[in-house]
Amino acid sequence: MAKLNWGMVGGGEGSQIGPAHRLGAGLDGEFAFVAGALDHRPEQGRDYGQRLGLDADRAYGSWQDMLAGEKDRPDRVDLVTVATPNATHFEITRAFLENGFHVLCEKPMTMTVAEGEELVHLANHTGRICAVNYGYSGYSLVRHMRAMVARGDIGKVRVVVAEFAHGHHADATDADNPRVRWRYDPAQAGVSAQFADCGIHAMHMASFVTGQEVERLSADIVSGIPVRTLEDDAMVNFRMDGGAVGRLWTSSIAIGRQHGLAIQVFGETGGLRWSQEQPNQLYYMPLGQRLQVIERGEGNLSPEADRTSRVTVGHAEGMPLAFGNIYADLAEAIRARKDGRTMDPAANLYPRAEDGLRSMAAVFAVAESGKADGVWVDARPPMFR
Amino acid sequence: MAKLNWGMVGGGEGSQIGPAHRLGAGLDGEFAFVAGALDHRPEQGRDYGQRLGLDADRAYGSWQDMLAGEKDRPDRVDLVTVATPNATHFEITRAFLENGFHVLCEKPMTMTVAEGEELVHLANHTGRICAVNYGYSGYSLVRHMRAMVARGDIGKVRVVVAEFAHGHHADATDADNPRVRWRYDPAQAGVSAQFADCGIHAMHMASFVTGQEVERLSADIVSGIPVRTLEDDAMVNFRMDGGAVGRLWTSSIAIGRQHGLAIQVFGETGGLRWSQEQPNQLYYMPLGQRLQVIERGEGNLSPEADRTSRVTVGHAEGMPLAFGNIYADLAEAIRARKDGRTMDPAANLYPRAEDGLRSMAAVFAVAESGKADGVWVDARPPMFR
Amino acid sequence: MAKLNWGMVGGGEGSQIGPAHRLGAGLDGEFAFVAGALDHRPEQGRDYGQRLGLDADRAYGSWQDMLAGEKDRPDRVDLVTVATPNATHFEITRAFLENGFHVLCEKPMTMTVAEGEELVHLANHTGRICAVNYGYSGYSLVRHMRAMVARGDIGKVRVVVAEFAHGHHADATDADNPRVRWRYDPAQAGVSAQFADCGIHAMHMASFVTGQEVERLSADIVSGIPVRTLEDDAMVNFRMDGGAVGRLWTSSIAIGRQHGLAIQVFGETGGLRWSQEQPNQLYYMPLGQRLQVIERGEGNLSPEADRTSRVTVGHAEGMPLAFGNIYADLAEAIRARKDGRTMDPAANLYPRAEDGLRSMAAVFAVAESGKADGVWVDARPPMFR
Amino acid sequence: MAKLNWGMVGGGEGSQIGPAHRLGAGLDGEFAFVAGALDHRPEQGRDYGQRLGLDADRAYGSWQDMLAGEKDRPDRVDLVTVATPNATHFEITRAFLENGFHVLCEKPMTMTVAEGEELVHLANHTGRICAVNYGYSGYSLVRHMRAMVARGDIGKVRVVVAEFAHGHHADATDADNPRVRWRYDPAQAGVSAQFADCGIHAMHMASFVTGQEVERLSADIVSGIPVRTLEDDAMVNFRMDGGAVGRLWTSSIAIGRQHGLAIQVFGETGGLRWSQEQPNQLYYMPLGQRLQVIERGEGNLSPEADRTSRVTVGHAEGMPLAFGNIYADLAEAIRARKDGRTMDPAANLYPRAEDGLRSMAAVFAVAESGKADGVWVDARPPMFR
Ligand SMILES: NC(=O)c1ccc[n+]([C@@H]2O[C@H](COP(=O)([O-])OP(=O)(O)OC[C@H]3O[C@@H](n4cnc5c(N)ncnc54)[C@H](O)[C@@H]3O)[C@@H](O)[C@H]2O)c1
Ligand SMILES: NC(=O)c1ccc[n+]([C@@H]2O[C@H](COP(=O)([O-])OP(=O)(O)OC[C@H]3O[C@@H](n4cnc5c(N)ncnc54)[C@H](O)[C@@H]3O)[C@@H](O)[C@H]2O)c1
Numbered sequence A, B, C, D: 001m002a003k004l005n006w007g008m009v010g011g012g013e014g015s016q017i018g019p020a021h022r023l024g025a026g027l028d029g030e031f032a033f034v035a036g037a038l039d040h041r042p043e044q045g046r047d048y049g050q051r052l053g054l055d056a057d058r059a060y061g062s063w064q065d066m067l068a069g070e071k072d073r074p075d076r077v078d079l080v081t082v083a084t085p086n087a088t089h090f091e092i093t094r095a096f097l098e099n100g101f102h103v104l105c106e107k108p109m110t111m112t113v114a115e116g117e118e119l120v121h122l123a124n125h126t127g128r129i130c131a132v133n134y135g136y137s138g139y140s141l142v143r144h145m146r147a148m149v150a151r152g153d154i155g156k157v158r159v160v161v162a163e164f165a166h167g168h169h170a171d172a173t174d175a176d177n178p179r180v181r182w183r184y185d186p187a188q189a190g191v192s193a194q195f196a197d198c199g200i201h202a203m204h205m206a207s208f209v210t211g212q213e214v215e216r217l218s219a220d221i222v223s224g225i226p227v228r229t230l231e232d233d234a235m236v237n238f239r240m241d242g243g244a245v246g247r248l249w250t251s252s253i254a255i256g257r258q259h260g261l262a263i264q265v266f267g268e269t270g271g272l273r274w275s276q277e278q279p280n281q282l283y284y285m286p287l288g289q290r291l292q293v294i295e296r297g298e299g300n301l302s303p304e305a306d307r308t309s310r311v312t313v314g315h316a317e318g319m320p321l322a323f324g325n326i327y328a329d330l331a332e333a334i335r336a337r338k339d340g341r342t343m344d345p346a347a348n349l350y351p352r353a354e355d356g357l358r359s360m361a362a363v364f365a366v367a368e369s370g371k372a373d374g375v376w377v378d379a380r381p382p383m384f385r
């Protein structure tokens, strides 16, 4: 089976998330990495692309060049990943969609709700895939949690508790470091810092696992380091369209926490608990019974879990494989379109433009509520009200 | 050194918390259990008291009898523990204080703020101890956390995250069970259920550890089991008088959690994490260094930790010893008064009427805010505004 | 119900294990601490005893005085705990047994197998209780493990893996410290150091939980700190009389381990795992199912677990309560004798002279095998061959 | 930089370890998968190879065909992975080495010590790489442990404790299942089952981390399921050439354990602990200080750790990335040879024929000692005595 052609915008040398994409896309041999505009500095991008094995004529100096170069090739890329800084996502994603490419865009998908709606419309209109990289939703046991909830293992969900707390921006003496400072500066980061950066992962996970969408929310935002304009710690309460109550805490000043993305789901007949730092165990208590440990890779879980588990039980799998699962979903989605068949439903789980849009609406809702003493606000994008 | 005389109201046969008090009070041989009115049924109370070793004439049928019987004895009890249902705490505590007894009252101390203020005044006026049993503050490593914060090990506190989540009231089919139902019925439980029962432990701990008091709060309360009038799940954001931001989640429908009382404190130069279910380890990360594990009983901690640690490092200590530490504080406080000396400052940590009063104000604030969409309200009792 | 009278030899001020005994014996109000010869220095012992609340005439200067003083009192002690250094256990225990006292002796019970056999005979002959303080066998979930194995929950036991590893004697620069050195000096410690000190706890636990006795063993002993004559690290393989295979590792140079007493039991239809440092959880996997977490204090465990659980589920219990359970067993055993009735079988679990004797035989077997390149040797005392 | 060409023998559809190799080799884009003889059934192998993207003429029906087909191609494979059943490793590896290919052979490398010595000689003689897949040694924190020991962070190693315990062969009713039975049948598995399958991973890790080799050993082997001829549980004590004492337990009947590969190293001035199931944390206690948690990916670890860490700290990495690190070592080794330069010393850590040989000698030593009541035997291959 011929590989699909894959290209990247952003993710240049030294970038944080670029390597994880290349690991993820390369994992199953579904995608050949054939084109890229990897850096905002044309020369460095071209050079690094070639060092990564791109042909010289497909190691582009800018995304505009890449779009022009790929557009009319018969072997043009089947999927473009956009892993540039946030403010550029919209423009680049739109341009590739308009030209008929499938896109996987990094989060946050856009900077405004209006842009988000435009991408949703565009994806619908063009029939192209516009996926968003909530990559942690690719973990096998996260998929299994979703399947368990969907098939009723814990009954109707009452409460979902999500958190994403780290301490990597806790050093006040480092707050002026440009690598950190821009994140808390509205001119560069928009209306929200920590919620827009990490909180939306946790909120997407709450939706992903429960199968419900956030309707309204109330936020308490603070700047633990006072010189910051935007928040470095936020607590968000929310209500979902299936009746679930949500609590979400996110922080970048939680010294001692590394990457505290965790979720607990409490239903009428059971509870579930999972944490990104130990992703190969899922804790499950059926009402009135004992806590039990579900292991990634154990037999008879769910089609969604089986599809996303790659090595035998007891062998740790990590985040690059979660990213790989998003790419595997996309490969299946693209191939199904090529073959004119329905895609495997267990693969039809990649986050999409609608999710990116909902996050954007939530970001603005958090900022609005946070500024107004936690007043409850509608968290839905206008088009979904 | 002669033992102190100790008596109990409530804590009869089959009661939940009675045994823990007897374990705690008996632990160091400071107190002799000599009097009690243990049950609301006089006969059962007298009988059980005698089975526990009380002399027949001090195994009383009611607290009124006990008060009358003890009042004028030369060997009257030095301390009375009140471990009856919530609605009776105020009346019993007041009566004993008025007659010059020291009292350790179970939480919640009263049902109203006014009652709370009255007990504070009474304690001040009579010069008697009116302690409140936030027993988890007796754990050795909780004491050490407090000492670390106080001596500046983590700098100024930015955020404190507390939780107390369990799943023991999650079964909707059991919601009508009288042992559970009364807790969610305002006629019997007052204005709050889960926050008043468990949340105040977490909030007291936040104050205890940070050395700051809650000023205002915003609450989101829900009844996950719809037939309940009062909340079984609550999220409370708060601000403290030293500038700390607080987040507190409490739930009784969190299936899979047993007794999830946990606290995280994040300061300018370090973070701390502790959990009641594994109380012998405290996780500490100094800014820019590694997470380290502080063990209960290790050398060179703090006077507060050393005083409350009873067996050598590596041997688990549990909750009855935490209760024992509250009693040890009280023994020292009582003896110091008898001896006319200043008490050991490391023992001067038992929770007191002021703490009980603050909790009561917080309970009403949570109820008020919760009913008003999370509006921020003053959480201080009038007398501390 | 009148309290039983309790006395102690050893456990003076500053001793390591004395406080745990007083905590344990005092826990349930079954025993009144009325007599003691607490220190090898008569004056200090008498003084400390009185500070602990003993009457002056029962705060003895030596165990001989105590024996003489108690022997003919009508209210003489019902139980004597011997918590002196190892070399004195035999003589003291023998003397009290001969005079009709029940004794709880610290481990190791004796210094030789012959002495151990003598105490077994003496206990049988006098009809007195001669218990040995393998206190960790008092933990509620250890009792439950034993009950589970006994009722067949994991089928026939195939392998039991026990360990007791700490790092408190790992510092070579401290090896000359007299508090440490004597332990590795055969003149003072006998034929074995770490195995005799800690290994026998793990081996007793293996027997206690499986209900089987060690028949033969092979040992590999080493002195990680070369100046030591006796071992600070030992690995012992053994075979039990019910067919189980045993593996036991003990070390005092395992830096990073605090008190690593842990046990795993693998049977034909299930496995169990427990660790002293987190004693309130027991991990259980039934064959072909999932790992589940048994919580101390949960409902419907076993009579043995219920009897030894004191506070509600989710509240940590620790080692002093385990010791308390040994004392509770003894109280029941003594009362049953007084009342002329059969004791509660769920309490009939305190370790006894036979266990102390078996440990002594194992100690000599380990020393013998260890010196002979791990040759398999009979680990049974002569009287049980 | 042109990719290296990579081929595989074995690892066909449904094989256990094949996917992990393809994940690992593909991870960094260093290797292009271009040739394979994947299955013992020629048709299936050819078919599956093509489905995995091999050209039809390089999807071979047998390894002999593959050798013949590749031998004289200018673009022949740079590395051949041998992932067939154990008994075929020697013949296939030898053939490819003799023809000048670099080989990565699965463990155990051979069935006899003589074969192992032959491969070592052959590798030396031909100058080809003969690597052996002790893949767990590729984990970033395992590399870091090795670096820490090498640079003296824990002083001279006193004791190393390794284990690899699982329960996947514990079901006696499944013992006749052919997928399980052959492993315990000497006719097919050779002289050892569980030690040869899993124990050698643990033993290699002990050597890898300490930088010492096993000299002699004593083994206690048992068949927990009696119908088995070979062992399903073994305890091995050993001595290493740098003075370290080793203890190694391995089991396949440890119900409740999934993949219990873990190692503890205790030196004169520190201790280390790591477990394969939670591979992103390393526990380290410097003598006299506290236990600290080293996180994979944290800054300033060691060149060996940095080189093998791919995603930012806090994001879990798993076993496929460990395998990837072995392949990354090999890519560097092959490229260095091509470029005529010295390879990066931090990559020069892949296990090699000498390690495979030593394991083979240990397997026979364990079998010999195990049959002779644990007599101590030389564990070194003749050529290293
Ligand atoms: N899904 C996740 O878990 C996750 C994690 C981290 C980052 N991210 C997201 O990924 C994106 C990138 O984050 P990062 O941390 O890797 O940033 P980074 O600053 O480390 O790297 C950004 C890269 O994009 C390149 N670039 C910038 N502008 C470009 C342009 N116009 N054309 C081509 N290349 C350009 C830069 O040269 C650089 O190589 C962000 O949107 C971030 O939110 C997502
Ligand atoms: N500090 C803690 O951690 C903690 C934990 C549990 C309970 N509590 C508190 O302890 C109190 C008791 O709770 P519980 O769960 O043990 O209740 P319970 O219902 O189990 O026991 C109450 C006991 O009080 C006796 N009693 C009732 N009225 C009496 C009266 N007028 N005079 C004498 N005795 C009377 C009852 O007979 C019974 O024995 C409550 O206020 C509760 O909030 C505190």
Ligand SMILES: NC(=O)c1ccc[n+]([C@@H]2O[C@H](COP(=O)([O-])OP(=O)(O)OC[C@H]3O[C@@H](n4cnc5c(N)ncnc54)[C@H](O)[C@@H]3O)[C@@H](O)[C@H]2O)c1
Pocket: C009, C010, C011, C012, C013, C014, C015, C016, C017, C018, C037, C038, C039, C040, C041, C062, C063, C083, C084, C085, C086, C088, C106, C107, C108, C133, C134, C135, C136
């Ligand atoms: N079961 C357990 O878990 C456990 C734990 C620790 C110690 N132990 C055992 O307890 C015993 C005591 O150990 P320790 O660590 O407390 O020792 P220690 O040296 O700390 O204390 C021994 C005490 O015994 C007193 N003593 C010595 N000789 C005496 C005599 N002839 N008469 C009266 N008192 C005398 C000493 O003055 C001292 O107070 C040992 O046998 C030890 O093996 C058992």
Ligand SMILES: NC(=O)c1ccc[n+]([C@@H]2O[C@H](COP(=O)([O-])OP(=O)(O)OC[C@H]3O[C@@H](n4cnc5c(N)ncnc54)[C@H](O)[C@@H]3O)[C@@H](O)[C@H]2O)c1
Pocket: D009, D010, D011, D012, D013, D014, D015, D016, D017, D018, D037, D038, D039, D040, D041, D062, D063, D083, D084, D085, D086, D088, D106, D107, D108, D133, D134, D135, D136
């Ligand atoms: N390093 C590790 O952690 C690890 C883990 C598991 C297995 N292994 C080793 O990997 C090897 C394979 O184990 P497995 O569990 O994957 O076995 P398996 O039986 O699942 O797969 C073996 C594969 O090899 C193929 N094969 C057999 N004979 C062949 C031949 N002559 N030519 C070509 N292909 C042939 C089979 O068709 C099958 O696809 C074993 O040596 C095993 O010890 C290593």
